[in-house]
Amino acid sequence: METPVTGPRGDGYNEALLHKTILVGDSGVGKTSLLVQFDQGKFIPGSFSATVGIGFTNKVVAVDGVKVKLQIWDTAGQERFRSVTHAYYRDAQALLLLYDITSKMSFDNIRAWLTEIHEYAQKDVVIMLLGNKADVSSERAVRTEEGASLAREYGVPFMETSAKTGMNVELAFLAIAKELKQRAGQPLDEPHFQIHQYIEAQKKKSSCCAFS
Numbered sequence: 001m002e003t004p005v006t007g008p009r010g011d012g013y014n015e016a017l018l019h020k021t022i023l024v025g026d027s028g029v030g031k032t033s034l035l036v037q038f039d040q041g042k043f044i045p046g047s048f049s050a051t052v053g054i055g056f057t058n059k060v061v062a063v064d065g066v067k068v069k070l071q072i073w074d075t076a077g078q079e080r081f082r083s084v085t086h087a088y089y090r091d092a093q094a095l096l097l098l099y100d101i102t103s104k105m106s107f108d109n110i111r112a113w114l115t116e117i118h119e120y121a122q123k124d125v126v127i128m129l130l131g132n133k134a135d136v137s138s139e140r141a142v143r144t145e146e147g148a149s150l151a152r153e154y155g156v157p158f159m160e161t162s163a164k165t166g167m168n169v170e171l172a173f174l175a176i177a178k179e180l181k182q183r184a185g186q187p188l189d190e191p192h193f194q195i196h197q198y199i200e201a202q203k204k205k206s207s208c209c210a211f212s
């Protein structure tokens with residue numbers, strides 16, 4: 001379900017469709033940091049201040065030259081806010097589910113998160129699994145293949161990200177925006193766009209070119 005955006009701006013923003021996207025995952029996995037990196041291109045290191053409740057940021061991304069507006073909801077990972085955040089799942093078109101690659105527990109909790117998502121979200125919600133904090137390789141507790149294998153089991157796209165370095169952050173949101181644009185019946189430049197293949201191709205492209 002897309003909500004047309006209305007407002008005073010005359011830059012095409014008004015005509016963009018609004019797609020609700022929610023960031024979920026355990027407390028401390030980096031949801032707020034990922035959103036700040038995507039929205040402002042920066043990482044604020046230092047003390048961790050847990051999100052209280054829920055808040056959103058609007059971000060317009062260009063997909064094939066067309067504006068797609070993502071309304072990105074940042075939820076609190078702490079258990080005590082869970083009943084509040086469940087209420088927001090229902091309207092979401094996309095869910096970015098994060099774990100922290102340095103925290104086995106946050107990875108082990110992904111199955112429970114997926115159970116909740118399947119209980120409260122729409123059946124056709126786009127889900128993407130993200131293993132965040134990929135820059136902290138010395139403390140890695142979850143192998144990339146474990147993340148990929150879990151994602152395959154649930155049929156969802158997967159990538160590792162770093163809110164600190166920005167690795168794959170834009171790619172994650174752009175892939176979601178493309179998928180949502182396509183679902184809204186708006187054509188893409190790639191006529192056979194598939195989110196899984198798109199992500200794999202982009203990841204290959206960046207690893208190929210980073211070393212060439």
Ligand SMILES: Nc1nc2c(ncn2[C@@H]2O[C@H](COP(=O)(O)OP(=O)(O)OP(=O)(O)O)[C@@H](O)[C@H]2O)c(=O)[nH]1
Binds near residue numbers: 077
């Ligand atoms: N090195 C590194 N640190 C990160 C990364 N992402 C987040 N952090 C750090 O991890 C801590 C928690 O990040 P948050 O973004 O607040 O986590 P959250 O998931 O929003 O937490 P809640 O609001 O409690 O749900 C902070 O100290 C961040 O600086 C990352 O990609 N790399």
